[in-house]
Amino acid sequence: MLTKSRIKGVKHIIVVASGKGGVGKSTVSANLAIMLAKKGYKTALLDADVYGPSIPKMFDLEDQLVEVSMGEDGKEYMVPMEKYGVKINSIGFLVPSDKAVIWRGPLAGGALAQLFTQTVWGDIDYMIVDFPPGTGDVQISAIQQFRISGAIIVTTPQVLAVNDARKGAEMFAPNNMNVPLFGVVENMSWFTPKQHPEEKYFLFGQGGGLTLAREFNTTLLAQIPLVQEVGETAEKGANLMDQNNAIINDAF
Amino acid sequence: MLTKSRIKGVKHIIVVASGKGGVGKSTVSANLAIMLAKKGYKTALLDADVYGPSIPKMFDLEDQLVEVSMGEDGKEYMVPMEKYGVKINSIGFLVPSDKAVIWRGPLAGGALAQLFTQTVWGDIDYMIVDFPPGTGDVQISAIQQFRISGAIIVTTPQVLAVNDARKGAEMFAPNNMNVPLFGVVENMSWFTPKQHPEEKYFLFGQGGGLTLAREFNTTLLAQIPLVQEVGETAEKGANLMDQNNAIINDAF
Ligand SMILES: Nc1ncnc2c1ncn2[C@@H]1O[C@H](COP(=O)(O)OP(=O)(O)O)[C@@H](O)[C@H]1O
Numbered sequence: 001m002l003t004k005s006r007i008k009g010v011k012h013i014i015v016v017a018s019g020k021g022g023v024g025k026s027t028v029s030a031n032l033a034i035m036l037a038k039k040g041y042k043t044a045l046l047d048a049d050v051y052g053p054s055i056p057k058m059f060d061l062e063d064q065l066v067e068v069s070m071g072e073d074g075k076e077y078m079v080p081m082e083k084y085g086v087k088i089n090s091i092g093f094l095v096p097s098d099k100a101v102i103w104r105g106p107l108a109g110g111a112l113a114q115l116f117t118q119t120v121w122g123d124i125d126y127m128i129v130d131f132p133p134g135t136g137d138v139q140i141s142a143i144q145q146f147r148i149s150g151a152i153i154v155t156t157p158q159v160l161a162v163n164d165a166r167k168g169a170e171m172f173a174p175n176n177m178n179v180p181l182f183g184v185v186e187n188m189s190w191f192t193p194k195q196h197p198e199e200k201y202f203l204f205g206q207g208g209g210l211t212l213a214r215e216f217n218t219t220l221l222a223q224i225p226l227v228q229e230v231g232e233t234a235e236k237g238a239n240l241m242d243q244n245n246a247i248i249n250d251a252f
Numbered sequence: 253m254l255t256k257s258r259i260k261g262v263k264h265i266i267v268v269a270s271g272k273g274g275v276g277k278s279t280v281s282a283n284l285a286i287m288l289a290k291k292g293y294k295t296a297l298l299d300a301d302v303y304g305p306s307i308p309k310m311f312d313l314e315d316q317l318v319e320v321s322m323g324e325d326g327k328e329y330m331v332p333m334e335k336y337g338v339k340i341n342s343i344g345f346l347v348p349s350d351k352a353v354i355w356r357g358p359l360a361g362g363a364l365a366q367l368f369t370q371t372v373w374g375d376i377d378y379m380i381v382d383f384p385p386g387t388g389d390v391q392i393s394a395i396q397q398f399r400i401s402g403a404i405i406v407t408t409p410q411v412l413a414v415n416d417a418r419k420g421a422e423m424f425a426p427n428n429m430n431v432p433l434f435g436v437v438e439n440m441s442w443f444t445p446k447q448h449p450e451e452k453y454f455l456f457g458q459g460g461g462l463t464l465a466r467e468f469n470t471t472l473l474a475q476i477p478l479v480q481e482v483g484e485t486a487e488k489g490a491n492l493m494d495q496n497n498a499i500i501n502d503a504f
Pocket residue numbers: 018020021022023024025026027028054133187188224225226227228230231232272273274410412413455456
């Protein structure tokens with residue numbers, strides 16, 4: 001049983017995971033990080049989605065390349081980007097987006113480990129890790145290598161989505177990788193048109209988040225509605241999600 | 253250069269692909285197959301999403317296990333399920349959903365090849381193949397092994413989604429795997445509440461489908477709106493998508 005590493009200077013690592021892609025995991029990761037920073041916590045965001053890094057574009061940092069400096073140990077260290085009070089690193093900053101490399105297998109796991117350990121994070125209260133969707137070797141090896149304080153599972157309300165999310169949650173279970181589950185975030189829970197504030201359209205069904213939370217003996221931390229502006233910028237999205245995410249923040 | 257195999261009895265193989273998960277690729281695959289069957293074509297649907305097979309649940313066939321019969325060649329052959337006039341096979345029919353196996357690497361590719369070649373499809377005009385999201389070894393090796401008549405890329409309207417979809421489309425390009433691109437389907441294009449039929453809410457932005465189609469010199473085959481009932485059953489969804497998909501059918 002390997003001893004798990006801590007990341008120098010980082011107090012808590014919180015993983016944001018999902019069973020399948022497209023449920024809003026990266027959106028939730030980005031907004032959670034921005035909100036923690038606004039509350040005064042030293043916050044980092046590690047885009048661990050090595051196959052499809054979406055954090056650079058969300059923060060309007062696409063085509064930025066990471067700055068590298070030589071450490072005293074002779075290794076190269078990456079300097080995280082800083083935006084909205086969050087320190088950010090992503091494989092997207094190592095490779096220009098038009099030359100997107102298809103990271104496979106051991107290469108991906110190795111690249112991810114370097115993002116964790118060869119980035120100069122400084123003192124960090126909370127590091128939010130945007131995992132790739134689903135359960136794979138990249139996720140499993142990250143959990144085996146690093147001490148993770150807790151995980152949040154993002155799902156949409158449909159029954160179909162819960163089936164996928166369940167597999168994601170099972171990976172963290174006590175009889176599996178044994179990582180505490182902080183809770184479930186249900187995203188795209190309903191849509192309320194601005195001009196009809198009394199109407200709620202359940203475009204993707206209802207109940208998925210609560211079902212999943214109960215099944216895994218954890219909390220439904222928040223329900224985030226479909227908001228047109230969320231897709232546009234991370235910061236704008238953060239403001240909109242504020243009310244919903246009050247619960248997430250209390251969870252810390 | 254390996255010679256690509258044809259599947260016994262199958263005239264045309266059409267792949268439905270996407271750049272990332274959650275854009276509705278499986279939904280589009282299922283509905284396209286049902287509509288072709290309704291038009292009188294002998295239709296098959298191969299759920300090639302070996303990591304996250306969603307076709308069984310969409311057709312309300314979850315927990316059905318595939319029937320196997322011995323071929324004259326001593327190999328075991330799978331009998332496809334039949335529903336709504338479509339012959340269906342999926343890795344989901346080999347493994348009960350609560351014992352979901354995490355298929356990795358070579359195992360996944362081999363399992364997929366068997367779904368193609370060791371299923372008794374009979375005479376088929378169109379086989380719709382629901383690819384896993386993105387571009388990976390499973391997809392690449394399937395394209396290398398089997399003669400594919402054409403591919404359809406599914407995307408949502410956001411700029412962010414187009415970036416991902418672009419990588420999916422590039423895999424098929426003439427200078428890459430060289431598979432004809434029949435066109436792009438843009439899904440979740442807007443939402444019109446039933447009680448306000450004159451209103452259109454662009455919840456996920458606009459323009460992604462057309463941008464992608466133009467970039468790859470192909471057609472925007474259809475724009476499918478967000479429809480509450482789509483998430484509920486495949487058949488119901490097929491009826492709702494009919495008007496939109498008239499274009500897809502003309503494309504054949
Ligand atoms: N609550 C929401 N309202 C509107 N759009 C959303 C919401 N959450 C996510 N999106 C959009 O849906 C798409 C998928 O979200 P993303 O965070 O990339 O999902 P994932 O990381 O699970 O693949 C993105 O374009 C994002 O902007």
